Amino acid sequence: MRAFALTIACTLALxxxxxxxxxxxxxxAAEQAIADARVRAKDCxxxxxxxxxxxxxxxxxxxxxxxxxxAMAKANEASKLAKQAIAASPxxxxxxxxxxxxxxxxxxxxxxxxxxxxxxxSIEQTIYFDYNDAAIREDGKAILTKxxxxxMKDPGLKVEIEGHCDDRGSTExxxxxxxxxxxxxxxxxxxxxxKAGQISTISYGEERPIxxxxxxxxxxxNRRAEIKKAS
Amino acid sequence: xxxxxYSSVLLLxxxxxxxxxxxxxxxxxxxxxxxxxxxxxxxxxxxxxxDLGGAAKPVEEMTEALQFDLDVSPLFRVLDPKSYLADQTKxxxxxxxxxxxxxxxxxxxGLVKMTAQVSGNSLKTEYRFFDVATGKEQLKKSxxxxxxxxxxxxxxxxxxxxxxxxxxxxxxxxxIAAVKKTDTGRExxxxxxxxxxxxxxxxxxxxxxxxxxxxxxxxxxxTSYIRHNPNLYSVGAGGGGTPKLLSGERGLNTGGVMSPDGxxxxxxxxxxxxxxxxxxxxxxxxxxxxTNEWAIDSSPSWSPDSKQIAFVSARxxxxxxxxxGSDGSNVRxxxxxxxxxxxxxxxxxxDLIAFTARDERNVxxxxxxxxxxxxxxxxxxxxxxxxxxxxxxxxxxxxxxxTREAGASQIWVMSTDGQKQRRxxxxxxxxxxxxxxxxx
Numbered sequence: 093m094r095a096f097a098l099t100i101a102c103t104l105a106l107x108x109x110x111x112x113x114x115x116x117x118x119x120x121a122a123e124q125a126i127a128d129a130r131v132r133a134k135d136c137x138x139x140x141x142x143x144x145x146x147x148x149x150x151x152x153x154x155x156x157x158x159x160x161x162x163a164m165a166k167a168n169e170a171s172k173l174a175k176q177a178i179a180a181s182p183x184x185x186x187x188x189x190x191x192x193x194x195x196x197x198x199x200x201x202x203x204x205x206x207x208x209x210x211x212x213x214s215i216e217q218t219i220y221f222d223y224n225d226a227a228i229r230e231d232g233k234a235i236l237t238k239x240x241x242x243x244m245k246d247p248g249l250k251v252e253i254e255g256h257c258d259d260r261g262s263t264e265x266x267x268x269x270x271x272x273x274x275x276x277x278x279x280x281x282x283x284x285x286x287k288a289g290q291i292s293t294i295s296y297g298e299e300r301p302i303x304x305x306x307x308x309x310x311x312x313x314n315r316r317a318e319i320k321k322a323s
Numbered sequence: 324x325x326x327x328x329y330s331s332v333l334l335l336x337x338x339x340x341x342x343x344x345x346x347x348x349x350x351x352x353x354x355x356x357x358x359x360x361x362x363x364x365x366x367x368x369x370x371x372x373x374d375l376g377g378a379a380k381p382v383e384e385m386t387e388a389l390q391f392d393l394d395v396s397p398l399f400r401v402l403d404p405k406s407y408l409a410d411q412t413k414x415x416x417x418x419x420x421x422x423x424x425x426x427x428x429x430x431x432x433g434l435v436k437m438t439a440q441v442s443g444n445s446l447k448t449e450y451r452f453f454d455v456a457t458g459k460e461q462l463k464k465s466x467x468x469x470x471x472x473x474x475x476x477x478x479x480x481x482x483x484x485x486x487x488x489x490x491x492x493x494x495x496x497x498x499i500a501a502v503k504k505t506d507t508g509r510e511x512x513x514x515x516x517x518x519x520x521x522x523x524x525x526x527x528x529x530x531x532x533x534x535x536x537x538x539x540x541x542x543x544x545x546t547s548y549i550r551h552n553p554n555l556y557s558v559g560a561g562g563g564g565t566p567k568l569l570s571g572e573r574g575l576n577t578g579g580v581m582s583p584d585g586x587x588x589x590x591x592x593x594x595x596x597x598x599x600x601x602x603x604x605x606x607x608x609x610x611x612x613x614t615n616e617w618a619i620d621s622s623p624s625w626s627p628d629s630k631q632i633a634f635v636s637a638r639x640x641x642x643x644x645x646x647x648g649s650d651g652s653n654v655r656x657x658x659x660x661x662x663x664x665x666x667x668x669x670x671x672x673x674d675l676i677a678f679t680a681r682d683e684r685n686v687x688x689x690x691x692x693x694x695x696x697x698x699x700x701x702x703x704x705x706x707x708x709x710x711x712x713x714x715x716x717x718x719x720x721x722x723x724x725x726t727r728e729a730g731a732s733q734i735w736v737m738s739t740d741g742q743k744q745r746r747x748x749x750x751x752x753x754x755x756x757x758x759x760x761x762x763x
Contacts, residue, residue: 295593296530
């Protein structure tokens with residue numbers, strides 16, 4: 093769980109650092125390495141993973157203090173540790189981790205399938221998220237990459253990104269989680285080259301579920317960002 | 324001390340019309356204090372109110388309301404009406420006409436008698452409270468009003484009994500606001516603490532969320548999508564009128580909550596790309612950011628002295644309850660256990676923060692953490708999901724939402740130790756209840 097939040101944090105932090113550039117690449121690399129390690133190594137090499145996470149935290153703290161040299165060093169060290177942890181972890185570690193984390197919560201397969209069958213010719217798309225997480229999944233990246241190219245071809249086109257959550261957790265926290273999801277999509281599109289003026293975001297938290305039922309399949313469908321055409 | 328309380332009782336009674344005060348011997352009466360070493364709940368009998376003519380419905384409402392109030396209060400133990408020996412059709416409501424030995428036999432120390440009569444559009448009621456051991460009438464009050472006011476009169480008399488026995492103001496005449504799902508979105512309602520007299524606070528067809536009471540109980544601060552972006556507004560607690568915009572920053576403007584001294588509003592904004600806790604003046608000016616983290620910081624709740632703020636932060640990975648000075652200084656973590664702690668509500672007494680936690684089975688339950696010792700107590704268990712606690716103004720009760728009955732989310736109240744838990748609403752779809760202040 094901790095890793096989830098840190099990853100989100102980093103994504104947003106990079107937004108904040110974009111004007112600076114210094115240390116950005118190193119931080120991004122460390123973030124990616126730790127995101128990979130979270131899936132593939134955290135459960136098998138928990139100490140290395142935690143250490144890598146801590147280093148990333150220190151790197152970010154250094155950025156905040158504008159000590160970019162220290163930030164780069166710490167970020168590089170974090171990447172190295174995370175990669176070592178992955179290398180030292182056996183295959184199948186990710187499966188074990190997911191089950192250990194939350195046996196009932198991460199049912200991505202249904203929404204994976206939904207994403208694969210999505211009609212990519214439309215600007216209006218939905219991408220799905222893991223529980224209590226605002227990181228863009230691989231299945232979502234494919235959709236967003238296509239979406240970004242459509243937006244870049246037509247600068248007059250505008251979209252609003254709606255962030256949504258399943259109904260577990262508090263009303264207010266879920267509003268803020270939905271906000272993070274919408275902004276994560278926005279950030280992804282911006283890094284692809286879409287102009288900021290084409291995108292707006294709004295969070296509906298848990299207030300507008302696609303499926304009102306209380307089960308894994310419903311929750312998976314409700315943890316989403318909807319890209320809607322805006323006027 | 325006793326003398327002071329005596330005079331304040333007198334002042335209160337003198338200030339109210341239609342009140343007489345009979346034979347009570349204050350120098351000998353027991354003063355109940357929750358938490359004192361010799362505390363035990365005060366056993367009280369509440370036989371049905373007597374209909375003196377045309378008041379069949381009002382007497383039912385009066386009886387239900389008074390029984391609800393004293394039943395949920397940790398101060399009292401309401402004796403089961405089925406056990407009462409006295410023949411209610413024959414027994415009167417004056418000391419002379421009551422056979423107190425029958426009430427001693429069922430274990431009562433206190434006895435409440437009520438009558439009601441309807442003439443035209445007016446309901447006339449009378450309430451008396453007796454000390455069973457001495458057979459003395461301790462309190463007598465008459466209330467007159469509309470035909471639907473029976474329950475409200477009982478709440479008032481329940482407050483009188485509490486004040487008589489404890490010297491503290493009762494909270495039964497307060498309101499609970501909550502959100503309910505509607506066909507078009509979410510609306511905010513206010514209701515008496517037993518769920519009666521529900522009225523609309525919003526009725527705009529949009530999504531209205533996270534109500535909080537102003538200190539005088541006259542306004543509700545809330546988040547609404549009426550102008551698309553989720554902004555913070557205030558509106559009269561009686562409903563109607565155009566909501567007044569308090570904060571309309573880009574992104575979320577949520578969880579606005581007024582400080583106990585009435586000067587500030589704490590809220591959560593995502594305008595800087597991430598959710599952070601802010602404070603501003605009660606009129607919306609003078610915005611100041613208190614937190615600066617890459618994770619979510621949200622859901623502020625004030626300490627009773629307005630000097631500290633409890634809030635949720637995911638800065639260490641999972642959401643946990645933290646406390647900081649109201650200027651953002653001296654941040655410290657309050658919950659060391661659990662992996663998903665949210666919705667802090669600081670007790671008006673200052674000693675506890677109630678919150679929602681997800682346990683290892685992914686079930687949500689209500690807990691309290693002691694702000695000094697950090698000791699955690701669990702108040703709900705094995706009763707569906709229980710969330711979003713909010714303290715009563717005296718700190719003796721909590722209102723919360725629960726799915727314990729058929730999975731429908733309803734509003735309940737419970738004593739702060741979790742021992743007594745009672746349902747308030749009679750339908751599902753409710754969430755985020757908040758307890759309003761005691762008003763004049």
